[in-house]
Amino acid sequence: MTIEVVKRSLLAVNDRAAEQNRQRLDAFSVLAINLLGGAGCGKTTLLEKLIPRLSRDMRLAVLEGDLATTRDAERIAALNVPVVQLLTEGGCHLTATLVQRGLAKLPLTDVELVFIENVGNPICPTNFDLGEHARIAILSVTEGDDKPAKYGHLFQIADLVVISKIDLLRATDFRVERAVGDIRKLGPDKPVLAFTAADPTTVEPIADWILQWRDRRNVRAGAEHNQAAVA
Amino acid sequence: MTIEVVKRSLLAVNDRAAEQNRQRLDAFSVLAINLLGGAGCGKTTLLEKLIPRLSRDMRLAVLEGDLATTRDAERIAALNVPVVQLLTEGGCHLTATLVQRGLAKLPLTDVELVFIENVGNPICPTNFDLGEHARIAILSVTEGDDKPAKYGHLFQIADLVVISKIDLLRATDFRVERAVGDIRKLGPDKPVLAFTAADPTTVEPIADWILQWRDRRNVRAGAEHNQAAVA
Numbered sequence: 084m085t086i087e088v089v090k091r092s093l094l095a096v097n098d099r100a101a102e103q104n105r106q107r108l109d110a111f112s113v114l115a116i117n118l119l120g121g122a123g124c125g126k127t128t129l130l131e132k133l134i135p136r137l138s139r140d141m142r143l144a145v146l147e148g149d150l151a152t153t154r155d156a157e158r159i160a161a162l163n164v165p166v167v168q169l170l171t172e173g174g175c176h177l178t179a180t181l182v183q184r185g186l187a188k189l190p191l192t193d194v195e196l197v198f199i200e201n202v203g204n205p206i207c208p209t210n211f212d213l214g215e216h217a218r219i220a221i222l223s224v225t226e227g228d229d230k231p232a233k234y235g236h237l238f239q240i241a242d243l244v245v246i247s248k249i250d251l252l253r254a255t256d257f258r259v260e261r262a263v264g265d266i267r268k269l270g271p272d273k274p275v276l277a278f279t280a281a282d283p284t285t286v287e288p289i290a291d292w293i294l295q296w297r298d299r300r301n302v303r304a305g306a307e308h309n310q311a312a313v314a
Numbered sequence: 315m316t317i318e319v320v321k322r323s324l325l326a327v328n329d330r331a332a333e334q335n336r337q338r339l340d341a342f343s344v345l346a347i348n349l350l351g352g353a354g355c356g357k358t359t360l361l362e363k364l365i366p367r368l369s370r371d372m373r374l375a376v377l378e379g380d381l382a383t384t385r386d387a388e389r390i391a392a393l394n395v396p397v398v399q400l401l402t403e404g405g406c407h408l409t410a411t412l413v414q415r416g417l418a419k420l421p422l423t424d425v426e427l428v429f430i431e432n433v434g435n436p437i438c439p440t441n442f443d444l445g446e447h448a449r450i451a452i453l454s455v456t457e458g459d460d461k462p463a464k465y466g467h468l469f470q471i472a473d474l475v476v477i478s479k480i481d482l483l484r485a486t487d488f489r490v491e492r493a494v495g496d497i498r499k500l501g502p503d504k505p506v507l508a509f510t511a512a513d514p515t516t517v518e519p520i521a522d523w524i525l526q527w528r529d530r531r532n533v534r535a536g537a538e539h540n541q542a543a544v545a
Contacts, residue, residue: 121353122436122465123457150437152463173467175406175437203464204437205353206381206406225456225479226354232383233434234353236404248456251485 097211100179104186104214111191114297115199117213119237120221121230122203125247127155129221129278130198132286133293134162140294141195146185148177148202155200165189176208177201183214196297205234217296223248224257231265239269243276243292250279328442331410335417335445342422345528346430348444350468351452352461353434356478358386360452360509361429363517364524365393371525372426377416379408379433386431396420407439408432414445427528436465448527454479455488462496470500474507474523481510 108115118126127147134143144165147156156168167185169177182199189197199215201208220241222230225248231238238244244266246259263275274292278285339346349357358378365374375396378387387399398416400408413430420428430446432439451472453461456479462469469475475497477490494506505523509516 121434122461123352123454150464151466152460154460154463173437175435202437203352204406204435206404206433206435207438223354223456225454225482229383229385230353232385233381235382251456251482254482254485 094210097179100183101212101214104179104183105216107183107186107191108197108214108216111194113191113194113197114217114300115197115213115215116293117199117201117208117215117218118221119201119205119208119218119241120203121205121223121226124203124205124221124223124226125278125280126200126203126221127158128280129245129247129286129289130159130200131162132278132280132283133198133290134159134164136286136290137196137293138162138164141297142193144189144194144197146182146189146197146199148181148200150174150202165194171202175202175204175206176211177213178211179213196293205230205237209236209240216300217242219243219245221245221247222262224252224255227255228257228259228262228265231262231269235269238266238273241273242296243274243289245276245278245289247278249277249285250281325441328410331414332443332445335410335414336447338414338417338422339428339445339447342425344422344425344428345448345531346428346444346446347524348439348446348449349429349431349452350436350439350449350472351432351434352436352454352457355434355436355452355454355457356509356511357431357434357452358389359511360476360478360517360520361431362389362393363509363511363514364429364521365390365395367517367521368427368524369393369395372528373424375420375425375428377413377420377428377430379412379431381405381433396425402433406433406435406437407442408444409442410444427524436461436468440467440471447531448473450474450476452476452478453493455483455486458486459488459490459493459496462493462500466500469497469504472504473527474505474520476507476509476520478509480508480516481512 145159146167148169153168156166159166167188169181169185218241220237276288376390379400381402384399387397390397398419400412400416449472451468507519
């Protein structure tokens with residue numbers, strides 16, 4: 084009698100789905116950005132401010148991750164962009180499989196950039212590739228300046244760090260230089276931008292970072308395309 | 315040939331260690347309270363205010379959970395109570411096994427109440443029994459009033475809910491009645507208390523709740539003891 088051994092690796096299943104997501108996104112020339120951060124750090128609020136600004140330059144869509152409720156998707160739908168609520172039903176992170184089902188519901192031929200808002204949790208989501216092209220980590224000043232040292236992986240994997248709720252800086256003992264110092268230990272060139280919904284001008288550098296990042300990617304993709312044509 | 319099947323259940327291992335912790339705590343007549351909540355919701359700050367107040371009435375000790383750094387344990391050590399830092403090294407929740415190792419380092423004969431501060435995460439720690447006798451969930455107003463609906467399990471398992479950072483109420487759009495309404499859907503009699511480090515009087519009702527809870531437990535333990543003596 085032969086004994087069949089079936090090993091199920093949660094991360095292997097996830098990584099396979101993530102790779103499929105990336106291929107599907109690339110086939111439609113859609114970029115995806117994964118937004119990560121603790122509960123209530125301001126991920127949805129940042130999207131509410133970014134979306135009207137970026138909509139001038141590109142067609143957007145959103146996948147909204149949460150454990151329960153469709154409250155965040157309702158906030159995004161009010162901005163007239165396609166949105167799908169992904170419910171983990173208690174799960175502590177988004178999986179690439181769930182994102183795959185979300186992507187299937189988006190009109191990808193009419194989209195250039197998908198924001199994927201992860202579950203509010205600074206730990207578990209950092210271990211799950213969703214097939215995204217970039218990651219933005221958000222840290223609110225009300226969470227405390229000790230968080231980059233405690234939740235290092237979140238800031239390590241981020242392409243951009245946004246420090247949010249800076250209108251509350253004076254109401255807290257958050258020291259920006261301490262937080263940024265700990266972030267820069269994880270990545271000396273890591274861009275860090277400040278944001279508050281109370282000051283609309285603070286969304287501009289974040290929108291600019293996204294547009295420049297997109298342009299750099301497009302140039303690179305174009306070069307690869309030309310190289311392929313020459314070869 | 316016999317095939318041996320070894321099933322390793324993470325939760326079963328945890329629950330066994332949790333039961334051992336409870337037995338050990340009970341043998342020393344030590345009560346344990348598990349503090350849970352998101353990153354930066356104010357767990358350590360609440361302890362910093364509770365400890366001097368409760369030290370008048372009982373001998374305390376603290377187990378400080380974090381992914382990395384000993385920063386919280388240093389804050390607690392400054393209050394002159396025994397404290398052990400439990401490091402999960404990236405893990406998203408405390409386990410009963412880690413707590414067991416922490417309890418072994420505390421002078422339990424000289425302690426009446428142990429606070430166990432969990433990892434800053436409103437999701438995963440809610441699934442792991444540590445052997446504690448009560449749970450306090452903390453929600454800061456800066457996290458948003460939608461969190462009880464989104465992170466229901468945290469509030470469901472809590473014996474007491476503390477709404478923290480209420481000095482920032484006016485700086486946010488947090489509606490207390492909305493949050494409390496959603497908490498009460500999960501437990502109609504769930505006690506909810508407001509707290510801010512900026513107003514020392516707000517720690518009093520929380521300290522009172524803990525002392526009354528201890529007295530109720532002691533009365534019950536006494537009654538069980540008398541009943542055992544009669545039988």
